[in-house]
Amino acid sequence: MILGHMYHMSVIQKYKPLDTDSTSGEIFSGSYGWCSPTALYERSCEAHKHRGNPSGLYYIDADGSGPLGPFLVYCNMTDAAWTVVRHGGPDAVTVPGAPSGRPRSAASFAYAAGAGQLRAAVGLAERCEQRLALRCGTARRPDLRDGTPLSWWVGRTNETHTYWGGSLPDAQKCTCGLEGNCIDSQYYCNCDAGRNEWTSDTIVFSQKEHLPVTQIVMMDGGRPHSEAAYTLGPLLCHGDKSFWNSASFNTETSYLHFPAFHGELTADVCFFFKTTVSSGVFMENLGITDFIRLELRAPTEVTFSFDVGNGPCEVTVQSPTPFNDNRWHHVRAERNVKGASLQVDQLPRKMQPAPADGRVRLQLNSQLFIGGTATRQRGFLGCIRSLQLNGVALDLEERATVTPGVEPGCAGHCSSYGHLCRNEGKCREKRRGVTCDCAFSAYDGPFCSNEISAYFGTGSSMTYNFQEHYTLSENSSSLVSSLHRDVTLTREMITLSFRTTRTPSLLLYVSSFYEEYLSVILANNGSLQIRYKLDRHQNPDAFNFDFKNMADGHLHQVKINREEAVVIVEVNQSAKKQVILSSGTEFNAVKSLILGKFLEVADTDPDTRRAAASGFTGCLSAVRFGRAAPLKAALRPSGPSRVTVRGHVAPMTGCAAGAASGSPARGLAPRLAGGTGRSGPADEGEPLVNADRRDSAVIGGVIAVVIFILLCITAIAIRVYQQRKLRKENESKVSKKEEC
Known part of the structure; x- marks a missing residue:
């Protein structure tokens, strides 16, 4: 009922007007569909992702300004933007045995969207799939003697299908049958083998035109003691065929042509463009006397013009900055019987009311020209993307493949979407869109914005090796220089976040093969101290930041x-101080970076030694030294491990978790995140491995001890109460005897 109520409200809000012209009182439709750059509802999770939105629940409106309402989905933002549509059916279905040929199970699956909405969402996606996990014991035979299938499923169009898992329709094969690795080669599904043991099939439905699954029916072939169970996952789709559908116009005489635009009473046009030229026609359609046209008239002007028999009408949007900056700009033009409007990007919407007693029908009879005109003059040079007319997307790429002077697709998306890549992430071009390369960032995720954090227990440490260690004699200093000269630094950027209540603490230590080092510590009073020693023959530069x-x-x-x-030191993005080093300017032969406790500190100053012996207990996150990100290398390994961990180090969901609570100390204990960690003896040095098991065991042990103590206290209390009650009863009996 809640989903239904939300859906009803969203349908109403979709057609809420955006603007009212205070002068004329005219109201334009201003639907919240995809065409609007200020839309409440994007058409897909792909569009949400390229607004910089993280994973979460969102409404999508798959038909844009069409009649269908938006509906609620979960957008899982990974390298691809996955749309997750969950069903309201059972989580797991158990299929008991039954007489031969009778239904054993018939489960229906309803979705929080109508058939039209699902059809639009699936049609818009580049790929959709739905997974079925099936387990069976002494399962059914493949079919009855007359060839009747014993199981089938029903798709979105109410058609019955007997194929399973990625196979072609009517093939009646599971995925193992297609791959040729079923447990019994006589059958095309593991569950058809009928063995006296539990077997399983993982089935992936991927025929878009049949998805999602709305019903699954299973029957029995008369095999005694057979049973099965299955779980149907959500509908998963990714990609948006219209969002990146684009064409590049390379000459002023080139254009794409489509059938005439039918927008007699209502016209709704939206698209993206990017260019470096000062003018050009985006779209034109002519009639005998009527016409409609959208163009870049000047570097800072976009004009929407048309004539329905009342004389030419123009609406122009002017920008304080040029549109020909080779970045994507969004255009939306509307025309109806009440007037016309034009909006570009987030600039103020311009409107023009229609004459009170004029003609209203736009009558066009020629082809629709995109990127040019019928006269082949004033053509557009640049890219047009995601063009939609009255909610219908035009396939620019398909038409561009057969048109001279026009190429499918556009390059240079990073100029517009590169800002989505944060924390030193690099924008990389893809054929359709962009991706954020987080290789040299201390963060991960689709936008390099997911914090990588770890809880360090008492006595724990993490060592990141910049290069292999070579054991050399005292007379081989020249060889040392030769081996490590590529790791001599004259500059570095260091970032880290932390939470702790322990002092002294070692936040970070970087060592050198030449006995040079950098240490970042918290002193006994909690103040930040930094020491640089860039010359082995001098004392370190020590700076105290109060x-x-x-x-x-x-x-x-x-x-x-x-x-x-x-050296410039900034704390909490506000306090900033600058200091000057006297011990040198080159950090030579950098060896390793250490977080937490370590004891090999003979060549360091006393304060660093004390902090190193104490180590660090608390949460560290987003640690980066130049391009090295030790926490990421340990918790998100992507190659040979450079990291060694000692003691208890566990991944966390983020150091900020719990920091805003009333008690500052709350939340310092680890809140485990998915990923890898390690918990082991303090004298072992091994690559990071899974720590979750030991943490769970410790937590379980603590809970068991607490429960045991509570039970003991309860038993003692009951015993004391019973003894007191018995004593009172005895005293009462003695008193009565004395009275007698």
Whole structure:
């Protein structure tokens, strides 16, 4: 009922007007569909992703400005934007045995969207799939003697299908049958083998025109003691065929042509464009006297013009900055019997009311020209993308493949969407869109914005090796220089976030094969201290930054930027100080980076030694030294491990979790995230492995002890109560005897 109520409200809101012309009182439709750059409802999760939205629940409106309402989905933002449509059917269906040929199970699956909405969403997607996990014991025979299938499923169009898992329709094969690896080669599904053991089939439905699954029926072939169970997953779709559908116009005389635009009473046109030229026609359609046209008239002007028999009418949007900056700009033009409107990007919407007693029908009879005109003059040079007329997307790429002077697709998306890649992530071009390369970021996720955090227990440490260690004699200093000269630094950027209540603490230590080092510590009073030793023959430069007590259990961010002898330290994105080094400007032969406790500190200063012996207990996140991200290398390994972990280090969902609570110390204990971690003896040094099991065992043990203590206390209390009650009863009996 809640979903139904939300759906009803969303249908009403979809057609809520955006603007009212205060002068004329005319109201334009202003639907919240895809055409609007300020839309409440995007057409797909792909569109939500390229607005920079994270994973979560969103409404999508698959038909744009069409009549269908929006509906609620979960958008899973990974490298692809997956649309997840869940069903309201049973999570798991158990199929008991039954007499031969009779239905054993018939389960129906309803979705929080209508058939039309599902059809539009699936049709818009590049790929859709739905998974069925089937387990069976002494399962059915493949069919009856007359060849009647014993199981089938029903798709979106109410048609019955007997194929299973990625096979072609009517093939009656599971995925193992297609791949030729079923447990019995006589059958095309594992569950058809009828063995006296539990077997399984993983089935993937991927024929878009049949999805989603709305019903599954299973019958029995008379095999005694047979049973089965299955789980149907949600409908999964990714991609948006219209969002990146584009064409590049390379000459002023080139254009694409389509059938005449039928927008007699209502015309709704929207698209993206990018260009470097000062003018050009985006779209034109002519009639005998009527016409409709959209064009870039000047570098800062987009004009929408038309004539329905009342004389030419123009609406122009002017921008304070040029449109020919080779970035994507969004255009939406509307025309109806009440007037016309034009909006470009987020600029103010311009409107023009229609004459009170004029003609209203737009009558066009020629072909629709995209990127040019019928006269082949004033053609557009650049790219047009995601063109829709009255909610219908035009396939520009298909037409461009057979048109001289026009190429399918467009390059250069990073100029418009590169800002979505954060925290040193790099925008990379794809054929359809962009991706964020997080290789040199301390974060991960589709936008390099997911914090990578770890809880460090008492005595734990993590060591990141910049290069292999070579054991060399004292007389081989020249060889050391030769081996490690590529890791000599004159500048570095260091970032980290942390929460702790322990002092002294070692936040970060970077060592060198030449006994040079950098240490970042919290002193006994919680102040931040940094030491650079860039010359083995000099004492380190020591700097004390009395910003505040930073061992207060709250989240703190530290950024250190060194350019030769100049070091700038920034704390919590506000307090900033600059210091000058005297011990040198080159950090030579960098060896390793250490987080937490370590004992090999003979060549360091006393304060660093004390902090190193104490280590770090609390949460560290987003640690980066130049291009090295040790937490990411440990928790999200993508190649040979450079990281060694000692003691208890566990992944967390983020150091910020719990930091806003009333007690600063709350949340310092690990909140485990998915991923890898390690918990082991402090004297072992191994690559990071799974820590979740030991953490769960420890938590379970603590809970068991607490429950046992509570039970003991309860038993003692009951025993004491019973003894007191018995004593009172005895005293009462003695009193009565004395009275007698």
